Amino acid sequence: MAIDHISSLFAKLQALSTSDHGSVVSMNIFVALLCACIVIGHLLEENRWMNESITALVIGICTGILILMLSGGRSSHILVFSEDLFFIYLLPPIIFNAGFQVKKKQFFVNFITIMMFGAIGTLISCAIITYGVAKTFKKIGIRSLEIADYLAIGAIFSATDSVCTLQVWNCMIQVLNQDETPLLYSLVFGEGVVNDATSVVLFNAIQSFDINQINPSIGLHFFGNFLYLFTTSTLLGVFTGLLSAYIIKKLYIGRHSTNREFALMMLMAYLSYMMAELCYLSGILTVFFCGITMSHYTWHNVSESSRITTKHAFATLSFVAETFIFLYVGMDALDIDKWRFASDRPATSLAVSSVLLGLVLAGRAAFVFLLSFISNITRKSSKEGISFRQQVIIWWAGLMRGAVSMALAYNQFTLLGHTAKRANAIMITSTITVVLVSTVVRPFVYYFYFPPKITSDHYG
């Protein structure tokens, strides 16, 4: 443990001492690659097999290969994946923009169903994956993991990635228009957001999990925790949104400058996220509801030019952050350190990845079909219910595991981006495999199953 600590400190110091010119070089490469992704994404706009996220992934992987060759097989990525970078800079604009641009009416009409999918669904999925992993991993040959690790794996692979879901939805929109299929959109995306609050509770619960003290009150405690977290996070977001609307309206800030309005909206949205993180709440939920409130109240109180600016600037920031994440995931996929462990035992790695993919499919299937069934019973008219085909779509659409899963996996299985144990390295490579497969392969299967021409009529 002490040696781990010292070696990690040493790694930190190395990173610091080489940060000056090295960080400028990697910034350059990243920004240039982002530009390339945008241009190529534009050129491939009409191609229905590609979307911006897949382009970014592919470019990331190609760059990774190039760096790997140039560095003589030593390293494939130019930035150490940092949770801070992801959670402090990249995630907030994406989720805020999602709230800012969401169709509010459908979201609130389906609120209870969304809550069920997001909260109870995640728990069911987590339980199934944890159980499945605990049963199979010993047989495959992964023995060094503990119960807390199994629970963490359950939580990691239950985290539906709202970022990816948004991306894939942009791709699906050719097939299913958001206006045509509002129920599906709000269910799949809303679930992704609520899912985050559940993940935070789950992760906190797992970290303070004591195997010796399991009693019935834990379930109650857990439920209470979730309710508290959900309510406070939502209220904080709504409050910040309303406050910004009040300030901008009362002080009539647009009178003098558009800049102040835009800056105030941006800063207050970010403040809501950081406040939530500070109080150990779900920042994603807070900033999502802050986005909804701002688009409903603040946006209508600002000047015309601010309205255009905020709408496009928030969308652009979110778009750049998304592209950055996928680029990074692609580049990191080839990290030689992690694959070296995995390549010692390719069969084990393959088995772990397959088991995880199977469990993700099964866990999601279990709760989507079960909860849709319950939801359909409680709805008054059968016309409003979720049809079987729609259930299949919800199942598929939410299968994506992306940056959130990656970040959680890094948190659980690495120490500052470096893996010490063999089992942990395999877990990281398996997470990458699952993310890659679910991101790249899933849309293809989807198109195969629902070719655009046919489905566009069905889901009108």
Place this chain on the structure above:
Amino acid sequence: MAIDHISSLFAKLQALSTSDHGSVVSMNIFVALLCACIVIGHLLEENRWMNESITALVIGICTGILILMLSGGRSSHILVFSEDLFFIYLLPPIIFNAGFQVKKKQFFVNFITIMMFGAIGTLISCAIITYGVAKTFKKIGIRSLEIADYLAIGAIFSATDSVCTLQVWNCMIQVLNQDETPLLYSLVFGEGVVNDATSVVLFNAIQSFDINQINPSIGLHFFGNFLYLFTTSTLLGVFTGLLSAYIIKKLYIGRHSTNREFALMMLMAYLSYMMAELCYLSGILTVFFCGITMSHYTWHNVSESSRITTKHAFATLSFVAETFIFLYVGMDALDIDKWRFASDRPATSLAVSSVLLGLVLAGRAAFVFLLSFISNITRKSSKEGISFRQQVIIWWAGLMRGAVSMALAYNQFTLLGHTAKRANAIMITSTITVVLVSTVVRPFVYYFYFPPKITSDHYG
């Protein structure tokens, strides 16, 4: 030296280990303070004694006092000043926006005068300050500084702060409209930008300065270096700007999305800055000319909504970055470590600050009046010349020493934000004093000397 090194490494480690929750707290405070600055700046809009930069400075100082009291006198700031933060994140949007919104015609009409002021003026000012400092500091009681330090001081206090100049110009605009006084605006601001290229050359020259090898060819070498740096930096900026215009026009990117246009402009502008830094060129000059080129070519090729979005979004980013810098300078003004050294010998500190202020005034006066005289001789008609009153305004307007001076002073006299020697600590506090005095006091004198009502007619 070794002990310095180890202690600095230790400080780094401490900063790292406490970064997690602590950085979230300080982010929160900073974002909240930024919001406060915007709201208070709006409320004080009509007050001609205040502007946004002074508001941010005052709020920063008040917060510093509060933190000082809460921490029991241990520390007054919540972020360690980082050159990276300033040069990588805050400066580029400010300078880019200045280029993006500048009145191009006047800038190019006065190009040669601007170049003279920016390049030769800075050298004259640097020489005078270095000479003055070398003559007086020994008498005051500062003995531990070397010739390289004196030269560095000359360069530091010759760096006209284009950020501050822009800010004070926003404040002056009530007195002198940019359209009314295009000559003054382009001279003062243009000088600030060219000044940066000179500073980079100066600083590089000083760092490789060898006292034993002074010969006449150094001057020629220096001049050649400056020309090379100026030309390549400018060309890089213009090239990136034209490339973005070409891509956006040829690929007709606006056809599908406004986001891609905005993202591409933002990323390519940033890329030009980072590329310049990578090649040890003047990033400020590059991104400034990139801004000019983009506003002249790219901006006219994007869709209508992109035009509104980019105009306001770039202005807002620049505005937030400026406010952030002034807030930080205010907060850092009270750093107890540095004042502790200075308070041991208040007379020395006061003398150093006064000498520096006097030299800054004298150095600037020397080159402004001299070069204006030369410029007036070479102009064809006497009507186009720079009048004496205008010369006084140029002298005053460019006196500001701000964030760039601070960053250079930190670079020269501290090791990662900590001062080891007494003389260095006094240099830092003196820099802060000069920045505060030139930022806060200068506009007041200016208003006293040119009351708005009278001057607005004179400089039509």
